Amino acid sequence: MMHVSSYQAVLEKLADRIGLNTGSMSEKVLSHAIHKSLLLWGGAASDYVEALDRSPSLWQGLIREVAVAQTWFMRHSKSFDYLRTFVQGRPARMLSCGCATGEEAYSMAMVAISVGLLPGQFTVVGVDIHSEHIAHAARGIYQECSFREPTYVPESRFFSYREGCWSVSDALRSSVIFKQGNVCSARFWSQQPRFDVIFCRNLLIYLHEDARAQLFRNLGAHLEPN
Template identity: 35%
Template sequence: MSGEPRALDAEELRRVCEVVYRRTGMTYGEAKRYFVERRVLDRMARSNSGSFAAYMALLRWDDGEVERLINSFTVNETYFYREEHQLRCLGGSLLPDIVGGRRPGALVRIWSLPCSTGEEPYSIALWLLENWRLVDAYNVEIVGSDIDTDALAAAAAGIYGERALSRLPAGVVADYFEAPVDGLRRVIADIRESVKLTRANLIDAASMAEQGRFDVVFCRNVLIYFDDASRLAAARLLFDALNPGGFLCLGHTESMARISDLFAVRRFGDAVVYQRPPVA
């Protein structure tokens, strides 16, 4: 690209951050200038935009380019069995509470949002198979959703390196992953097929509602990128996504109590979670 700019000026930075904010709720600014510039200049080059003005014009009519820009901004740093204490809480406290009034064979829905490159929802599937004795007694549906279409494609492929697998017991790796090829292992087909992958936007009511309601939602380490208004909007949609009595699990640095009073705080032995109050 000829005449490629070396940096974005303050107004250009503000405008592109506004595009990302309106679509995702994620806030960026001068404090994240290097992060933003790298991604915007890369997308400008890849889209053959001769100037920042031309790129902004492209974003106004090309939804595919907006999607690619947003994909470049998402952070997909995760690994299997991250925040394992929440998985223990899921099997030891949350699911027993949920299925207590249901007959065997009843549907239990668990949502991982954002699901990143798949480690999070596949971790739920593996943990339940290994640790929840009633896993075969109920119809457990696990859904993984993300706004990043590249991350969803990687989740569907289900291929992971040593770092992603480092927290898994050796027996779990041996039982649920194919033999390594060039240092990478693929989750076996049975596990990949047990997780439904969908695109969803945490601040878009329509895409959230399309997923239906869930008994447990894992929404970890994304609200830290939102401002207060986006957090509140997300909290309302997460509340609507839960069945009455359902549970929300956030990242260890996040607190719904500081965002919204819709949820009841529940403290279990393994984790603090947030509950949509049951119907009286």
């Protein structure tokens, strides 16, 4: 059983290191996530907090338990309608912030291709803090739950269907770069260029106020003028 002070210390680490607004999740969910991470680790509860600083794999395991990866292709379709108009006839560098398992980033690339942009005329980067999410995105294999947007039907030029799964085409996969990174850290942004388009809608609700404010500053600093 983890002591209350240790539990609070874990919450503080999540808030400090990834900007998590612990109030955006129920205490039951957080407690279960931390307890599961502790059990999978197998060490003593009294050593868990310090171990989070020493072990990247343990930290990633905790993030896996608390991260919300609910996403699907063309989610919030009006955003992609606007994107279609915005990138029409112009080169574009685009970023999906908190891309989870990649559906949003691939959707951005599909829009660019659908308006006639050629390879080299656009770039899509998808970034997420969770290494397993990035690995999933790079594989590009999805189940039916990733196609929940009522207005979108998978297109054969972008997907092939086999044994209950949809696989993104090689052309689509090659048009998106996936990176593991913490968008709440200054180090991440120090290595990024400016972008013409940044999608960040689904991440913000899970960040505390200070983290949101800092992220907005970084987003603004890395958007091309106009």
